[in-house]
Amino acid sequence: MSHRETMLPALPAPPEALRRYTLSRFVGSAALGIWLAVSVGILLFIVQSWSVEKFTKYGPSLISGLGVTLTLVVISVALGSLLSLPIAYGRMTKNRLLSWIAYAYVYFFRGTPLLTQLFLVYYGLGSFRPYLEAVGLWVFLRDAWFCALLTFTLNTAAYQAEILRGAIESVPRGQHEGSAALGLPKRIAFFKVILPQALIVALRPYGNEIILMIKGSAIVAIVTVFDLMGETRRAFSRTYDFQMYLWAAILYLIMVELLRNLWAYIENRLTRHLKR
Numbered sequence: 001m002s003h004r005e006t007m008l009p010a011l012p013a014p015p016e017a018l019r020r021y022t023l024s025r026f027v028g029s030a031a032l033g034i035w036l037a038v039s040v041g042i043l044l045f046i047v048q049s050w051s052v053e054k055f056t057k058y059g060p061s062l063i064s065g066l067g068v069t070l071t072l073v074v075i076s077v078a079l080g081s082l083l084s085l086p087i088a089y090g091r092m093t094k095n096r097l098l099s100w101i102a103y104a105y106v107y108f109f110r111g112t113p114l115l116t117q118l119f120l121v122y123y124g125l126g127s128f129r130p131y132l133e134a135v136g137l138w139v140f141l142r143d144a145w146f147c148a149l150l151t152f153t154l155n156t157a158a159y160q161a162e163i164l165r166g167a168i169e170s171v172p173r174g175q176h177e178g179s180a181a182l183g184l185p186k187r188i189a190f191f192k193v194i195l196p197q198a199l200i201v202a203l204r205p206y207g208n209e210i211i212l213m214i215k216g217s218a219i220v221a222i223v224t225v226f227d228l229m230g231e232t233r234r235a236f237s238r239t240y241d242f243q244m245y246l247w248a249a250i251l252y253l254i255m256v257e258l259l260r261n262l263w264a265y266i267e268n269r270l271t272r273h274l275k276r
Contacts, residue, residue: 084160
C-alpha cells in the first residue's frame with residue numbers, strides 16, 4: 001500500500017458554534033448586551049422626554065453657536081497653515097538659531113495643553129495691557145473671541161508645521177536631484193515639484209488636525225465665547241435638561257462626519273492618478 005493510500009483524511013474543523021465557550025467570549029457577549037440595553041434605554045428615554053418647545057426655543061441658539069465654532073476653526077486653521085510654512089522651514093534649515101527657535105515653538109505648543117495656552121493668552125495678556133494699548137492691539141485682545149482665535153492659530157500652526165515637515169522630508173531625494181538636473185532654481189523646484197507631492201502625503205494628517213481642532217474648540221466656552229458648547233451650557237443652565245448636551249454631541253458628530261467624507265472625496269480626487 002502506497003504512502004498516499006495510508007494517509008488518513010484530515011478531519012474538518014469544528015464549526016464556530018461547537019467551539020468551547022470561553023470566559024472571554026462570555027464577558028464580551030455580556031458587555032455587548034449591556035451596551036445594547038443601555039443604548040436602547042437612552043433612546044427610549046429621549047423619545048419619551050422629547051420637548052418640541054425646548055427644541056424650538058434653544059435650537060436656533062445652538063445653530064448660532066455652531067456658526068461661531070465653524071468660523072473660529074476655519075479662520076484659525078487657515079492662518080495656522082500660513083504660519084506653519086516659515087516654522088517648517090525653520091525646523092529644516094541648517095541655521096542653528098532659526099532651527100532652535102522653530103523647535104522651541106513647536107515643542108511648547110505641542111507639549112502643553114490647549115486649555116493652558118488659552119488661559120495664558122486670555123488672562124496673561126491682561127498683564128501687558130499698557131503695552132498692548134500703546135501699539136493698538138488691546139482693542140482686539142480684550143475680546144475673548146480674538147484671544148481664542150490667536151491661541152488656536154498658534155497651536156494648530158505648530159502641529160501643521162510638523163505635518164508639513166514630515167511630508168516634505170518623505171518626498172524622495174530623486175525629485176530634488178531631478179529638479180536640479182532640469183536646471184530649476186531651488187525656490188521654483190520647491191513650490192512646483194516638492195510641495196505639491198508633500199501636500200498629497202500630508203492631506204490625511206491635515207484632516208485629522210482639523211477634526212481635532214473642531215472637537216478642541218469646545219474649551220472656548222470657558223472664557224465666555226458662546227460657540228456651540230457655550231450656547232449648550234447656557235441652555236442647560238436654564239433647563240437642567242441633559243438633552244442639550246446630547247444635541248450638541250450630535251451636531252459635533254455631524255460636523256466631523258461631513259468633514260471626514262469631504263476629506264475622503266478630496267483625497268480620492270487628488271490621488272486618482274496614483275491608483276491607475
